[in-house]
Amino acid sequence: MTNSKTPTIDLDGIDGKWQSMRFDLMYRILDLPNRLNYAKEVISIAAEYGDGAPDYRDAFRARQYQYALLGIEANEIAETLRSKYSMPKKCYETWNPLERFIEKKAEIDAIENNRKCSS
Template identity: 40%
Template sequence: MNVSIGGSAPFQPSLIDTVTPGVTVALIAGITLFLLNWGREWLTAHLKRKSDAEVLAFSLVNLFDTLISRCADVVDDPLHQDQKTQFWQSTTKTPDVIFPEHVIWSVFPKALQYKIRSMPNKIDVADRNISSLWEYGDGPPEFSDAFEERTWRYSWIGLEACRINDILAKKYGVPILDRGEWNPEARFMREIEKISKRREDEKANTLPQQDWMFSSTTMEELDERHSKLTADLGIAIKNRRPK
């Protein structure tokens, strides 16, 4: 039964009014399903990334523990004097770092990646500086500057390895190696401070070079003087020839 008031036509819902509720429900359901699937995939990837990072951190801590020990051997090298040549020689080899193959570095933040992956380059730079001093430094028999540079460089490398291990331990829960009373980090720092102070004192006691030791004459002025001197010399030689 249709009831009309005041002669108006009965209310007829439009097509939009009929379809909109169903579309809205379907849209909300689709968005909800998408978010649930995305959240599940994100959580799965996050947990896998965290697990991979923990495994890699454990491997790297073991590798850097070995590096720390080898650096300490270099820093505490007692040296040996060859009885024949009287030259002082090292008794320990400098360390190296070789990372495992197929490492997924992206599980670590970029800053941490750089700290870790730059270590082989730092060792290479250290060895090149030391080799240069062996050849062009103070020379035999003491090779004092080369041995000092060797100690200096590997104290810094060992200290860096200690700090990387601390980061990995705190961030990824890797247990720290129990070294007992031996504290390599403190040992490295003492050696760095000692060498730094000696170098600063040496620099402070070096006599300043006087300004008169350096010529401010430009190359153009030197060329002009050379040309004039050559011309004057030619005239002088010509005038001294017997007539």
């Protein structure tokens, strides 16, 4: 279906005391691998049971949507960490991935809403 690499999240190599963080923030970070696994399952189901070849529209849409959700969540976590620990903000020169994630999510939400309304 695609030649793109599937993202991975590995938190095992991180040293430190997770308990020193606020519980809600720690949970959101430690939950990212679970959310990635969920996204992979949704994408896999769309690839298997969606509209299929030659376009695989459902699978590509699921992939874009799920990864947009993950990107938005990861960005929110990063912003929270930067703010809490006085780290510098991320500066994007010409392309801000968060904007693209939000745009793609909104685009797919609109497609899905139109699909539901026309059914």
